[in-house]
Amino acid sequence: MDSSYFDLVIDRSLESGSYSHKYLSMVDRYAGYDLDGVIPMWVADMDFRCPPEVIDAVRERAAHGLYGYTGSTLNNVFLKAAAGWVQRRYGWAVDPGWGVYIPGIVPAINAAIQEFTEPGDGVIIQSPVYYPFTDGTVNNGRTPRHNILKEDENGYYTMDFEGLEQLAKEPRTKLLVLCNPHNPVGRVWTREELTRLMDICLENQVLVFSDEIHADLIMSGHTHIAAGTLGEKYLHNLIAAYAPSKTFNIAGLGASAIFVPDPEIRQRLQKRIGANRLPPSNVFGPLAGEVAYRCCDSYVDTLVPYLEKNIDYVDQFIKEQLPGIKMRKPEGTYMVWIDLRGLGMTPQQANDFMIEQAKIAVDFGTWFGVGGDGFVRMNLASPFSLVEKAMGQLKSAVDSLRSEA
Numbered sequence: 001m002d003s004s005y006f007d008l009v010i011d012r013s014l015e016s017g018s019y020s021h022k023y024l025s026m027v028d029r030y031a032g033y034d035l036d037g038v039i040p041m042w043v044a045d046m047d048f049r050c051p052p053e054v055i056d057a058v059r060e061r062a063a064h065g066l067y068g069y070t071g072s073t074l075n076n077v078f079l080k081a082a083a084g085w086v087q088r089r090y091g092w093a094v095d096p097g098w099g100v101y102i103p104g105i106v107p108a109i110n111a112a113i114q115e116f117t118e119p120g121d122g123v124i125i126q127s128p129v130y131y132p133f134t135d136g137t138v139n140n141g142r143t144p145r146h147n148i149l150k151e152d153e154n155g156y157y158t159m160d161f162e163g164l165e166q167l168a169k170e171p172r173t174k175l176l177v178l179c180n181p182h183n184p185v186g187r188v189w190t191r192e193e194l195t196r197l198m199d200i201c202l203e204n205q206v207l208v209f210s211d212e213i214h215a216d217l218i219m220s221g222h223t224h225i226a227a228g229t230l231g232e233k234y235l236h237n238l239i240a241a242y243a244p245s246k247t248f249n250i251a252g253l254g255a256s257a258i259f260v261p262d263p264e265i266r267q268r269l270q271k272r273i274g275a276n277r278l279p280p281s282n283v284f285g286p287l288a289g290e291v292a293y294r295c296c297d298s299y300v301d302t303l304v305p306y307l308e309k310n311i312d313y314v315d316q317f318i319k320e321q322l323p324g325i326k327m328r329k330p331e332g333t334y335m336v337w338i339d340l341r342g343l344g345m346t347p348q349q350a351n352d353f354m355i356e357q358a359k360i361a362v363d364f365g366t367w368f369g370v371g372g373d374g375f376v377r378m379n380l381a382s383p384f385s386l387v388e389k390a391m392g393q394l395k396s397a398v399d400s401l402r403s404e405a
């Protein structure tokens with residue numbers, strides 16, 4: 001695969017017929033703003049085509065012309081490919097039989113909250129973090145117990161282990177939802193950090209749901225540590241979630257693999273997912289996911305350096321040209337967590353500034369909970385030309401701020 005594959009600018013607007021959430025839902029998400037000329041860099045999907053092998057498989061199945069209910073055999077084929085990927089890419093010799101198929105990781109988190117906690121129980125969430133963790137907890141009548149990440153003066157985030165221990169000790173704390181790697185702060189947690197977290201949870205009988213959806217998007221110098229590789233003793237206290245959706249840009253098809261080594265926990269999760277009566281599997285999801293996991297390594301191996309080039313560019317640009325704005329290069333994920341606090345605005349003004357002046361639709365930091373105020377998350381999984389354009393717009397916006405001052 002050649003990196004020019006990712007240079008292609010593909011029309012995702014309403015007129016293109018792609019029905020892209022990132023493009024079309026801006027009208028609701030940013031209601032009240034003038035969206036003319038705004039570049040969508042919010043929702044975490046990519047503006048790139050998925051691997052050619054996946055496109056071919058989907059095309060071929062679509063040509064069959066019959067889309068009745070899909071048998072679970074396909075889900076098992078997908079889970080086998082997912083297990084192969086997990087072993088090949090992160091070194092965890094996971095048994096495909098530990099796999100639970102589900103269209104999305106968020107419904108799996110919800111099912112785990114419902115099954116392994118009671119109403120009013122505490123769920124530990126390390127904010128600022130992907131907001132469905134908190135939503136899932138609150139919507140199910142459980143209590144989010146926020147263990148806020150610690151940020152140092154260089155924008156580097158670490159876990160607050162003392163806080164974690166205290167929360168885990170509370171008798172009603174039953175579950176921790178871990179974001180590994182972490183969206184939005186971009187940390188790729190180290191083996192030491194993860195082991196410490198797993199120890200605290202094991203000692204206090206707090207089950208760990210490790211959401212590893214961003215596991216393939218790891219920048220140079222860092223390594224994804226699958227929670228399942230931390231040691232045998234933790235396996236009975238772990239639910240580990242993977243999906244090809246971010247890596248291969250097939251989130252709209254829906255296919256995720258949840259590996260649960262403990263048979264009792266697995267059966268309970270499976271039963272709960274069944275009881276929630278999710279729609280039957282969309283044939284294209286597991287089909288595309290299986291192909292991606294089986295034979296598209298080279299796509300990821302070309303994609304990640306491309307993403308890193310975008311990230312390096314934005315990092316350099318901010319340092320050299322955007323006084324008042326800071327960012328620390330993420331260790332993983334294709335999102336950057338941009339600190340606007342130096343612009344001397346309220347969080348609301350900073351949000352408005354990004355949409356109205358810079359004309360970039362970003363995820364507002366506030367959405368990620370405690371610790372998110374004054375930040376925005378920008379998705380850089382776009383052709384370089386679009387990233388360049390966005391940075392030009394941001395520069396003009398910052399320049400006019402300074403000329404007004």
Ligand SMILES: Cc1ncc(COP(=O)(O)O)c(C=O)c1O
Nearest residue numbers: 044104105106107130183211213
């Ligand atoms: C950490 C994390 N988990 C889960 C998801 C989405 O999962 P799914 O679409 O499989 O429900 C995202 C999407 O941005 C994410 O960042």
